[in-house]
Amino acid sequence: MPIHGLSSQHQTSNTHPTHFDIEKVIRPNILSLLPYRCARDDYQSGILLDANENALGHVLKPDRGSANDYLHSFSSLDLNRYPDPTQLEIKSRIANLRNLKSEHVFLGVGSDEVIDLLIRICCVPAKEKLLITPPTYGMYAVCAHVNDVGIVKVPLVNRGGKQFQVDIEAIQQTIKSDPFIKLILLCSPGNPTGTLIPLSDIRKLLEDTNFKGILVVDEAYIDFADPYSNYDSDSAVSAVCLIKEYSNICVMQTLSKSFGLAAIRLGIALAQPPLIQILSNTKAPYNISTPSSLLALEALSPPSIMSMRQKVKTLITGRGELITEFERLAKLGLGLGQPLGGNDANFVLIPVTERGGEKPCCERSIKVYEELAERRGVVVRYRGDQVGCDGCLRITVGTSEENKILIKQLEDVLRMI
Template identity: 60%
Template sequence: MVYPAHFSLTSVIRPNILALTPYRCARDDYNEGILLDANENAFGSSISPPSTSSAIDSDSAQDIPPELLPTLSLDLHRYPDPSHPLIKSRIASLRGLPSPDHVFLGVGSDEIIDLLMRICVVPGGNEKIITTPPTYGMYAVCAQVNDIGVVKVPLELSGDKGEGAEEGRFSIKVDEIKKQVVADPSIKLIFLCSPGNPTGTLIPLSSIRSLLEFPDFKGIVIVDEAYIDFADDPDKESAASLVKEYANLCVMQTLSKSFGLAAIRLGIALAQPGLIQILSNTKAPYNISTPTAHLALSALSPASVALMRGTVSKLIQGRKSLLQGLELLGEKGLGVGKSIGGNDANFLVIPLLERSGEGAIPRDAKPDSARAHKVYKFLAESSRVVVRYRGSEPGCEGCLRITIGTDEENVEVIRKLEEVLKVM
C-alpha cells in the first residue's frame, strides 16, 4: 500500500500539466530499420572517421583526437533513446526499487529541480516552496526563474545553546516547517538537502517521515541526495528506501559525486510511477545525450559500482585525514575553528576565526568572514589552491568549504593553508 492517505497527486500538479499531451518522439515507436522518420543526417556525423563515413577526407581525419574515436562510433547522427530503460533498470536495482518506472533521468539534478517547480507551482509568487538555508543555491535560483515564492526555514546549528546535542551539527526544524505549511496552504514543495550542501549533514529518515505523514501538507517532499553515498550506510540512510511507501516523496540523486561523472550531467529522480510519468511527459524530448547514456550505462555496471564504492571509501578516509590536519592547524593557534556540519559528504566546512592582534588565536574566537574571504582569494590566486567561500550563508559565518581531494591534494591544501594563515 502507498501512503499517505491525505495526498493526491492530481491536486498538487498544475491543471495545465495534467492536461498536457506529451510530445511524441520519433524514437518512441521505432528505433530499428531504415530510419527516415526524424530528419536526421543519413550520411553520419561531420566529424566521423573515414572508416564510418565518406563525408570527410584523410586530411581532416588526422585532426580527430584518438580519445574521441569511441564516442564517434555511437551513431551520433541519430537522436538518442528518449527513455533509456536499461539505465533506469540498473538504477532501480542499485537503489532497491521495484521497477524502472520509479526512475527519471535529467540533465543533472538542476533539470529535475526546475521541472518539479514547473509542474507543481503556479508562477506569479502566490504559490511557494520551502527551503532550509544554508542549502543548495539552485533551489532559490530556479524559484526566481519560475517566478514562485520561497519560504525559508533556516537549519538549526546544535551544540551552541547548551542543549546537549552534538556540537556543530545542523538539523532541520521539523516543527517550524509544519507551522509554515499550516499557516500557508499555498506551499507546494519542501526541498531538503541530505547530506546538506554546504552543511554536509544527513537528515534522519524519522524527520523525513514526519513531514511525509503530516496531514496538513498536501504537497511533495523533495530530498536531494547528491552526496548520499558518502554517508556511513547509504542503503539504510537514504530516503530512497521510503519511495515504495510514499507517493508524496521525490528523491534526487546524481552520478556527479560518488561516481565521479560530473561532466556527463546525469541527474536522477526516484519516486512513485505517477510522478515519474508526469516528469517524463514534461521534459524535453531527447534530454539525455547518447554519449551521456553510454557512459552512464557503463558506470552502473556491477564492476563500476564496485569501483565507485572503493573510491568512496578512499574519500571517506581522506575526509578523516583532512579533518585531522585542519584540527592541528587550530591547535597551533592559526585561527581554524572546529568543522561544522555532519561531515557526511565529500567535503568539510571550517570557520576561520578573527585575529585581534599578534600571537596565537584562541579556539573560542568568533568566525571572521572577511578573513575567510581574503584567505580564499589568496589561496586561489597565489597558491593555486581553490576552495569555496561560504561565509555569506546563514550559519556559515567565516567558513570555507573544502572538497576532499587525493591524498597528495589534501596534504598540499593543509600546507598552503598553514602558510597563508601565519601571515593573514
C-alpha cells in the same frame, strides 16, 4: 483525470498517505499535457526517414586533423540519430542499485534539471511557493527565481547538541499557515552542511496532513554518508527506503559525485510511478544524449559500481585525514575553528576565526580564500555569507596529494593573514 502514459494499474493504486492527492499538486496544464510523441516511440528500426536526421551521418572524422582516442570511440556511434527517449537500461540498472523498480526512476540532465522540472510541474508562477532550509544548495533558489516561484525559508537549527538540524516544528507551523507551499526541498547530507537528515524527521513531514505537496530529498552526496552515522534506530541513511511507502516523496540522486561523472550530466529522480510519469511527460524528449547514456550504462555496470565504492572509501579516508589536519591547525592557534556539520559528504565546512581567537571572521576568511586561489593555486569555496556558516570555507576532499598541498598552503596562509 488520468495521467497520460501511466498504466491503469498505477492510476488506481492505493496511495499512502491519504491526505496526498497528486492531481491536486500538479499544475492543471501539466496534468492535461499530451506528451510529445515521435514515430520512433513506435518503430525503432528500418530505413529511418521519420526524424529529419542527417542520413549521410555525422561530420566527425577523427582520422583527419586532431585525432583523439575519445573522438575515435564517439565517431563510431550513431550520432546522427536522436538518442533513445526512454533509456530503459540505465533506469533498470539504477533501480537495481537502489533496490527499486525501473518505474520508480526518472533521468534528467543533472539533478539541476530535475529540480527545475519539479518546480515547473508543481508551482504556478507568481502564486505558489517552495520551502527551503538554508544554508542549502543554491540552485533551489535560482530555479525558483527563474520560474517566478516564491521561496519560503526555514533555517536549519542547532538541536540536541547537533548542528544544522531541520527545524521540523517551524516547518510544520509554516506549511500550516501557508497552503501555497507546494514543495519542500531538503538536502541530505546537506550542502554546505554535510549533515544527514534523520529518516524520522522526513517521516514527520510526509505524514503531516497540513502538507499536501511533495517533499523532495536531495541525496547528491548520499554515498559518502557513513551507514552507521544515522542516529535513528534503523540504520538506513537514504530516504529511498520510504519511496514504496509514500507517494509524496521524491528523492534526487546524481552520477556527478560518488560516480565522478559530473561532466555527463546525469541526474536521477526516484519516486512512485505517477510522479515519475508526469516528469517524463514534461521533459524534453531527448534530454539524455547518446554519449552520456553510454557512459552512464558503463558506470552502472558491476565493476564500475565496485570502483565507485572504492573511490568513496578513499575519499572518506581523505575526509578523516583533512579533519585531523584542520584540528591540528586549530590547536596551533592559527585561527581555524572546528569543522561544522555532519561531515557526511565529500567536503568539510570549516570556519576561519580571528587570529588566536575563536570568533568566526568573514573578513579574514575571504582574505584566506583569495590568497589561496590567487597566489597558492588552491580553489576552495567561501560560504561565510550563508546562514549559520559565519567565516566558513567549504573544502572538497581532493586526492591525497591535493589534500597535502591544501593543508601546507592553508597553514602558510593562516600564519600570514
